[in-house]
Amino acid sequence: MKPPPFSYHRAGSGEHAVALLSALGPRAKVLAGGQSLLPMLNLRLADPPHLVDIGRAEDLRILRRAGDRLVIGAATTQSEVEYSSLTAAVPLLAEAVGYVAHPPIRHRGTVVGSMAHAAAVAELPCVALVLDARFTVLGADGVRTVAAGDFFLGPFRTAVGPGELVAEVALPIAAPGTGQAWSEFSLRRGNFPVAGAGVSLTLHHGRVAAVAIGLSGVADRPVRVPSAERILLGAVPDDELITRAAAAATEDLEPRPAADPAAHILPVPVAPVPGFDYRARVARSQVRRALTTALARAGGTR
Ligand SMILES: Cc1cc2nc3c(=O)[nH]c(=O)nc-3n(C[C@H](O)[C@H](O)[C@H](O)COP(=O)(O)OP(=O)(O)OC[C@H]3O[C@@H](n4cnc5c(N)ncnc54)[C@H](O)[C@@H]3O)c2cc1C
Known part of the structure; x- marks a missing residue:
């Protein structure tokens, strides 16, 4: 499908882009790499009258x-x-x-x-x-x-x-003693994940001095999971603790229907997605993997 008509404006700098956006009105959109915006135009999910291209700024x-x-x-x-x-x-x-x-x-x-x-x-x-x-x-x-x-x-x-x-x-920049890891499951390599987990974990004398755990694919936006983080903070981490933290990671999430736009890569369903329970299970296993890897990278035991 072809995109709906729009006028194209090339910004020479950030300041120029803002001046263009302000002159063209609230429906003008920024065009960066176009890898999400252009599919949305082609599928008629968006019809901005003006695009401001920042690619050459x-x-x-x-x-x-x-x-x-x-x-x-x-x-x-x-x-x-x-x-x-x-x-x-x-x-x-x-x-x-x-x-x-x-x-x-x-x-x-x-x-x-x-x-x-x-x-x-x-x-x-x-x-x-x-x-x-x-x-x-x-x-x-x-x-x-x-x-x-x-x-x-x-x-x-x-x-x-x-x-x-x-x-x-x-x-x-990661502080000394910090291990970080991303883990995800997708149906094919290169697809958006069903769910993913990111971890940053800092050890000090073997104890967790700082930890941040985030999930994608299980809520209407990326989320931090404080209940899982609390289990680890101040503790000497081991496999048992990681398993407990991973189990806690999805406890506070609201179950969501598969039709939820949060589960999709564009603002409407373009492909069927697994239900929330499955995505939450996937998320828990990704937390476990990401934590295990981050801990090893931080220099802790596994
Ligand atoms: C086949 C395919 C597979 C993909 N798989 C994945 C994947 O697995 N994981 C993943 O994360 N992404 C995936 N993407 C999306 C890809 O990462 C996009 O590049 C990204 O989502 C948008 O970046 P962009 O620079 O292309 O932004 P654009 O498409 O140009 O813009 C996207 C939106 O953000 C706005 N925007 C962009 N830059 C700015 C800015 N500086 N200020 C304000 N608003 C801005 C635009 O106005 C627009 O609304 C995939 C895309 C395709 C086509």
């Missing part, structure tokens, strides 16, 4: 270390992040980005675009939540910073308003 093509953060600009592709030696400092991102779709999609799709699209099953929004990422949002009224915990509002909904642009995301 050089000031948004950023990948740099700034203090204890890795900063990724809105035009930086998933492949650029995947193949940069800088990314190793954020092991959860380094691992998860390789699970996003296939190489041709990662060559065009952006890290920030995936987070801004906010599919509840996607890998990178969950990574942002686990790591307490910070988003820099530009708008006609200036710049604001939004923490990942306040960014994801629901399936395909974020705190970014009409006329605003996410200019960059900043992710913390």
Whole structure:
């Protein structure tokens, strides 16, 4: 199918993009890699009258270390992040980005675009939540910073308003003694996961000094699971504790029907998805795997 008609505007910089968005009105949309937006246009799930392409805005093509953060600009592709030696400092991102779709999609799709699209099953929004990422949002009224915990509002909904642009995301460099891991199950390699889990775990003298666990695919947005985190915090972790934490990980979640848009990769069902109970079971097993790997990487026993 062909997309509905739209007018195309190429932004030369972040500031130019915001000026265009503000001049073109609230229905104008940012076009980043187009790997989610173009399928939505083709399927007539979106009909923005104007697209503002940020792909050639050089000031948004950023990948740099700034203090204890890795900063990724809105035009930086998933492949650029995947193949940069800088990314190793954020092991959860380094691992998860390789699970996003296939190489041709990662060559065009952006890290920030995936987070801004906010599919509840996607890998990178969950990574942002686990790591307490910070988003820099530009708008006609200036710049604001939004923490990942306040960014994801629901399936395909974020705190970014009409006329605003996410200019960059900043992710913390892993502290010494930290192990991180992403684990997911998908029906085919490269598909969106049925459910996935991201873990960041820091050991100090053998005890868990900090832990963050996030899930994708089981709620209307990526979620942290504090009940599982509490089981581990301060403890000397072992297999039994990991099993308990994994069991607790889905305890506080609301059961959701399979028809729930949270379970889908686009705002309407494009393929049948497994029911909530199955996704929750998958999520628990991914938590167990991610915790076991993160613990080993942190230098703890398994
Ligand atoms: C076949 C296929 C398989 C895929 N599999 C996966 C997968 O397994 N896992 C996964 O996570 N993703 C998958 N994707 C999606 C892919 O990761 C997209 O690249 C990503 O979701 C969106 O990034 P993008 O840069 O292409 O954004 P676009 O498609 O250009 O934009 C997506 C949305 O975000 C908005 N947006 C983008 N950037 C900004 C910004 N800077 N500020 C404000 N709003 C912005 C756009 O307006 C639009 O609404 C798949 C895509 C395809 C086509």
